[in-house]
Structure formats: structure tokens, C-alpha cells
Amino acid sequence: MGINEMYQICQYAINKAQNGYLTPSQFNLLANQAQTSYQDYLLGEFQQYQYGRPQAKVNYSQNSDTRQRLTPFILNATLNPNTNGYVDYPSDVISKDGVNYDVFYLQTDSITTKDFDRIRFVQQDSLYSYLKSEIDPIATNPIYLLTDTGFQFYPNTTNNNVTLTNVKVVYVVGAPPMLWGYTLDNNGRPIFAQAYSKEPLWYDIDKLEIVARILKLVGVSLQDGQVEQYANQVTQIGQ
Amino acid sequence: MTRKIFIERILRQIYNGQPNDDSSITFNQVNQWLNDAIGIAAKKNYTDSIQMDGVAYVNNSFYTTYSGLAITSIDNTTFKLDLPQIPIALGKNEGIATLQFSNSKTPTTFGAVPLSMNQVGYQDILRPIQNKVLYWSQGQQIYMSTGIPLTAYKATVRMVSGGNSSDLNSTLIIPDDYVPIMVEYIKGQLAFERSRPIDQSNDGVDNVN
Numbered sequence: 001m002g003i004n005e006m007y008q009i010c011q012y013a014i015n016k017a018q019n020g021y022l023t024p025s026q027f028n029l030l031a032n033q034a035q036t037s038y039q040d041y042l043l044g045e046f047q048q049y050q051y052g053r054p055q056a057k058v059n060y061s062q063n064s065d066t067r068q069r070l071t072p073f074i075l076n077a078t079l080n081p082n083t084n085g086y087v088d089y090p091s092d093v094i095s096k097d098g099v100n101y102d103v104f105y106l107q108t109d110s111i112t113t114k115d116f117d118r119i120r121f122v123q124q125d126s127l128y129s130y131l132k133s134e135i136d137p138i139a140t141n142p143i144y145l146l147t148d149t150g151f152q153f154y155p156n157t158t159n160n161n162v163t164l165t166n167v168k169v170v171y172v173v174g175a176p177p178m179l180w181g182y183t184l185d186n187n188g189r190p191i192f193a194q195a196y197s198k199e200p201l202w203y204d205i206d207k208l209e210i211v212a213r214i215l216k217l218v219g220v221s222l223q224d225g226q227v228e229q230y231a232n233q234v235t236q237i238g239q
Numbered sequence: 240m241t242r243k244i245f246i247e248r249i250l251r252q253i254y255n256g257q258p259n260d261d262s263s264i265t266f267n268q269v270n271q272w273l274n275d276a277i278g279i280a281a282k283k284n285y286t287d288s289i290q291m292d293g294v295a296y297v298n299n300s301f302y303t304t305y306s307g308l309a310i311t312s313i314d315n316t317t318f319k320l321d322l323p324q325i326p327i328a329l330g331k332n333e334g335i336a337t338l339q340f341s342n343s344k345t346p347t348t349f350g351a352v353p354l355s356m357n358q359v360g361y362q363d364i365l366r367p368i369q370n371k372v373l374y375w376s377q378g379q380q381i382y383m384s385t386g387i388p389l390t391a392y393k394a395t396v397r398m399v400s401g402g403n404s405s406d407l408n409s410t411l412i413i414p415d416d417y418v419p420i421m422v423e424y425i426k427g428q429l430a431f432e433r434s435r436p437i438d439q440s441n442d443g444v445d446n447v448n
Contacts, residue, residue, distance in 0.1 A: 052436070110260055118260050125441030135267045 001204045004192045006031065007180050009211050013230065014218055022218060024180050024190050034213035035175045035200060042070055043107060043172070060107070060172070072201040073175055074109060079167040085156025088149055090171060096201060103173035108146075111169045116142050119153070119167065130154070175201060209235070240418075242270060243407040249422065253429045264429055266407060272428050273411075276421035277401035278327050280413055283420050285329050297329055300414035302336055303402055306395040310340075310383070316367050318383040320394050325379045327399045331355035334399050338374050338381060340392035348395060351383060 007027050014020050022030075044056035061067040077090035089105035111119040119142040122130050130143050131154060138155050139162050145152040155162035181196025200207055212235050219228030246269040250258050258264070281301050289295045310320045326334025332355050339348035351372035354362055359375050362384060372385040381396070383389055403409040413421065438446045
């Protein structure tokens, strides 16, 4: 299924009773909103957390199914932190069917090095304990913090005289924007044009989840109860 | 069984499978509890032997030999060495079984005579016995009284110990029939740790929820 089919499914559901019309620009806006929403769902929505138990109903890598659905967006990179232990978040380009998609860091999966096995993420408010640990000295038990623009590693050359190199990070990138591109025919109607389009990188089963989320937003916009009900059914109960 | 394998077994039980990358109980931490557990296992063997045989002893399987220990001089007739760990408190001084000395010129070791702590005061008023070494352990040190210039020698000690606690790849020197005692003790400590609430907010209040 390509982006054109996704658009057609949306139009079919909306136009069934000639209730409304979804313009290409609206579709592109809603489709990207919907895929962001779906990716958030797969990563684990913190709105579902319970007090003292930070677990969503669906979590990142909860099982092979939830992980598999995100695999188009799971990349890896080698990082070399500077002397202060800082390194920018990685970014990359995904090429599919001859089209390049710029993608950017969203969430860490795992960080390891050959020398230290694993590098643990720590909360900022536990940093002091980790840095002062006698049982797991920081020089041989690396940790990292998250900042707005990159990773902060300990130990590092400046503070501990230990240099971390060749840090292997596996990370999730944000799904790149999709675009239903078109040209206008003689009557001014938009005709799908693959050359101007950006396909979604999701698997087909996930594209249906995204369509359902688009329809949910459309249903709100058109105040169409049937469309909204269908979308809710797909997203909450299943098919 | 190496320490690492034992620790991995414990972690698998505590975490119900392979621990995650962000698991907070580390190999080094379990290794710290392991040292306590070894003491408990040795103590249990000691009391078991009294109950079964009527004689207090620790089975040979618990002993480790440490050799090449450097000796320093305190005065002309008193010397000391540092042990790898504080001997386990079995009997008066049974945490240490033997103390011997050797060097390149004297490859055949010669042994020393142990003293309990209240014999040390008595020994102090005696003249050194020729060609004999008397010793007593005190904390993590062994003190030796002799006329022999011991700094020319290296010491070899046999003591109750689980092996080299700083090397996780070293063999855990505990017989299999006493491993379950260690497992139960460590599981209890770590399960307690896992069950404690975590203060998830850094708000200046040491909450325990």
C-alpha cells in the first residue's frame, strides 16, 4: 500500500455518504500528525502510566511484534564523545526506492562499547550516586544522560581520564514526513504524482493504523460520528 | 563454578530472565553480597560439623591458598603481613589453617605455630623460640613473632575464603552442597532491594511513597 491508496481509503470512508472531502493539503497534514501519534503509541504513551508504575499498555520493544513495527525506524551509529563526554544525537538518511529521507534521533534503544559491555542511562537526580559509587566505579561502569541536543557520557577524559570511543548506539528515529504529491489536470483537479510524493516507510499493517488515526481526526472535523466510530474501533479494539 | 556464573544465576532469578540493560543490580553488587554469603556458608559447615561429628571444623573444600604475600617488619622479632580479606570468625582462629614461608633460596616451606588472641599476651613475656615462628591474626593482618628475619621470605596462607573476590572469572571456592545456603541469603537481600519503593522525584523530600 502506498500513500495514494491511503488517501483513497480516507476519501472512500469520508465520501461514502457525500459527507465531505479531504483536500491533499489536509491529508498531508493529518497523515503526518497521525503517524506521529501512532509512533508515540508504539513507543509507549506516558498518559497511560499509573502512579508508581511507569508502564504504558503498549511499550517500545515490549515484544517482537511491537519492535518489528518500528524496525524501519531503528538505526545504529558509532559515536565518539568529546573530551567532556558529550556527543550530538545522531542523524541519518534512509534510502528507499531511490528516494532519500532525512531522519533524526528520537529515542535510544541501547548503547554499548566493546570495552565496557553496556552503558546505562541514569536519571539526572541519581547522577551523584552513580558518580560516587565504590561498588561500580564510574571509570569502569559508564553511564549517560540525555540533554536537549546530545548524549552526556561519564566517564570522560576531562573528569575521569577515561576516554570512551566507538560507542555503538542503536536508536529510533522519528518517522520522516510523508507527502501525497500531485499535479493539476485541465479541470484543476489534483492528480497523484509519485515523483512529488514521499511514501510512508511503515509496514502495510501499520499504514492501516495510521489511516484509522487520520479518520479519527477527520471525523472530529466533519462531526461525522460514523467515521469517528470506525476509527475508534480500529485503534482501540482492532479490526 | 566461577563467580560470574553464580552471579548470573542469581540475577536471572531476581529479574525473571535476562536482566535489562538498565537493571540496577549489577554483577559487582551481587559480588559484594557473595562475600557475606560465603561467610554464612562456612559458618553453617562449622556448626554442621559440631552437630554431626561433635567436633568443630570446616571442610577442606572451603580453603583457599594465597601465596607470595609480602612481609614487613615491625621490630626485630615482630613482623606482619596483609591478608586478602579478614579471616572468617570460626572458633578462636580457625579462619586461617596454615601459615608458611619460602623464598628462592628456601623453596621448601616451613610452617608457623598459631596463637589465639589471649595467648599472645602470654607469648609476649617469653623469649623467642629459636627457629620457630609464632603467629596470630588480627583483623586483616597476621602478626608473627620470631627471631628469623622474615622479610626475606614470602608467606603462603591457607584460609577459609571463597577465592579471589576481585576477579569475577575466578572459581568460587565453595562446595556445591553449601551453595543453596548462599543462594537463599543473597536472594533474600536482593528481593528486599527490588521490593523497596523508588523515590522518583527530586523534590528535596526523601519520599518512600
